[in-house]
Amino acid sequence: MLHITCILLMCLLSSFSPPINALLNLTLPHQHPHPESVVHDLQRKVNASLWRREMLSKEDQQEGMSSSSCLTGNPIDDCWRCDPNWAADRQKLAECGLGFGKYAMGGKGGQIYIVTDSSDRDPANPVPGTLRHAVIQDEPLWIVFAADMTINLKHELIFNSYKTLDGRGANVHVTGHGCITLQYVSNIIIHNIHVHHCTPSGNTNIRASPTHVGWRGKSDGDGISIFGSRKIWIDHCSLSYCTDGLIDAIMGSTGITISNSHFAHHDEVMLLGHDDKYLPDRGMQVTIAFNHFGEGLVQRMPRCRLGYIHVVNNDFTQWKMYAIGGSANPTINSQGNRYTAPADPDAKEVTKRVDTDDREWSGWNWRTEGDIMVNGAFFVPSGAGQSAQYAEATSVQAKSAVQIDQLTMYSGVFGDPRDNGDLYPGFNGGGTVTGATSKGNTEGSSSDDGDFFGMIFRGSSSSQAAPPSPSSSIVFVSTFLSLLIIFILDTTTNHAILLSLL
Template identity: 55%
Template sequence: MAATCATGMEAYDPNPENATRKFNQHVHLALKKSSEEIRGLVDGDNGDDGGNSTGRRILRGKHKKYKGPCMATNPIDACWRCRDNWAENRKKLANCVVGFGHKTEGGKDGDYYVVTDDSDDDVLNPKPGTLRWAMIRDEPLWIIFARDMHIKLSHELIMQSKKTIDGRGANVHIAYGAGITIQFVQDVIIHGIHVHHILPSKGAVIRDSMDHYGQRTMGDGDGINIFGSTNIWLDHISMSECQDGLIDAIQGSTAITISNCHFTHHNDVTVTFNHFGKELIQRMPRCRLGFFHVVNNDYTHWKMYALGGSMHPTIISQGNRFVAPEDNDAKEVTNRNYAPESEWSKWIWRSEGDLLLNGARFRTSGPLVSPHYDFTKMEMIDAKPATFVGKLTKFAGALECKKGSPC
């Protein structure tokens, strides 16, 4: 616990604006480099004119697949996608994270481990070949899958530090059982899987490392629970219908990037190049204390509000597209909790270059100028960044990747 706290302090950035500036610079450079391609997508016939287009993702099953050439439409994807040999150099992915979680390396320094068994029958002494067996190893591991799998976790999946779950090349679902717990660890990457229909799990004696096991209480039903952990990157995950939260990051967790994810059918979701889709109600994210950079996300549905906060958080919303619901009582993007207006009016909540559609309203607050909030033109996203949101989030969610072909 003490070691975890020390690591958390190392990962903590006392000047979070620096990470924001670096992130915006990555986006600016990526957009500048591919300006002709971007212009074609924004002005072309892709059904993405700043409105509410639903045909933007190359997800399995429910959505019409994009059939054109491979396109890496944001700086994270441009780092690794659209290469025939991506499967021969999987660990290149670890060099691609930006934002607050930019130091995350996952299992980059470890061996590959191939999951060959989709069972989860023994949480005290997991079988070799299972996902659980790999996650409790002490050493770094880059975990991949031998084939398509539907894994029903009998109890929460607990892990050690320096792990990567890489679902590329297989159709991997964690579903209809318990969720994933990232607790008091560092350096975790989860990429390219589906997490859905997660249910509360009963308490049990569960092994959480090679030399330790203990009694765990009942799981809440979170899809992914991040608790007291640092340097975490969640990328290209499709998530829906979890009993509690889709993603919860609590108890001093810091240095986290959540990118290229697709969220649907839920109440609480916790933020770049993500698409927040159908049947979401509120808290996308809900922010408590801290500094939150919400950039280039696509909010096409909500039922109560999109961004919420309490206890004096700072929220910088840049280049997001907010499409309000038809309900006139739910047009407001923001919601402040547990504070009178005399208090929350001092919180710094900024909307910069956001696209507000169908009557969406963003209520800003706080002083007009922050002493540390000074971006140059190079560090900022382009003047009308929200017009690119459809492109930047076009391939949010788990991708369909095949070895030997661009992903």
């Protein structure tokens, strides 16, 4: 961080060129300089996956085989799921990401950590074998689960960098107080986890690493809170019933993909951006792809401030107020989605400019391309339809929108029905919590042989990767000096010069 600050300071002292209008809002050190190339890459892989499925289907018809039976055209799932031995190489998942969060490596290359204890007795001193103990470690870890379990948190679950939460092969629920917090971290993958019924908590000490315990104030009750973090990938999760947002990404977070997930039974679903005046959020880049926005949702799918948001190949089946909203001039690129409006004649519009006069938002770059509008839904575009803010138009949009059912057929946690209604009727924040050796114990437990680390850690080799169940620090420029310099450079220098130095 020091060398970045020094470079920026030298640039500040020596490069006071006249301000020019930049094509993109590129203000974060780790931001992708060419967002349109990320969009092109995602669309190319979607098209290739659909083409591959179509070709294999024709071969199957000719040869009487079923080699394409597992292919859906969804490039993330088709990357790993057709391998019947995927559990022997779980970490291949890290190679399957797309969009702005594609570089999130999670715990790839690290050891396998098996969670065997579903309890959360003392957030300041977590027990080995628990999820809380796993996520605070300094080294990269690929975290899996020994059995089905519900982890009822006492307080926020604070992650350290380079962690993968991999729920494949088990039915895992994270619920309770605080839920998941990603603060000033990088390289996180959260995959195949239920997150629901999260409530505020805090005003207590919580351990964030093996060597640091800190005081935490009251949390908001988000399902997943992303704060000042980058390289984040959330995939195949099911989220519902939280006090605040299901997913919030704020305070300069960037490099995020939210994919293949299912959202239901919630008011304010997803917030991207801290507030309208927090300038570092101008650099936020988020991809929202292949998700199912299901029943009982009201608004914010997402609600964007500033930044660059790519909404692609999602299925929006319900909303009560609006689907996509924003303020402070975010760039929103909506491609190949299906928007199904509610019966309410006053809620047919997909979009909402929040607390902004139309004379102001008419210049914002919001576009719809290849989207399907159902039941009277309509998207109000604005700005330049072919601005450099967007990817170039491609020929696959209409085709991919028609393929929405197969692209999103496995959204959410694997095994959940796609149109799942209410998965948690009468849920009271408890539920059955099971450990690997004491199924039915509401606090869970671990083996009492004393060999905690021998039990929960495994090597990263394929022979040790699967659990028994059948079925670091981030480099983040956050000092006042760096932010001040970036702000001044943003307003006084050529963006291309700034980007070439970072």
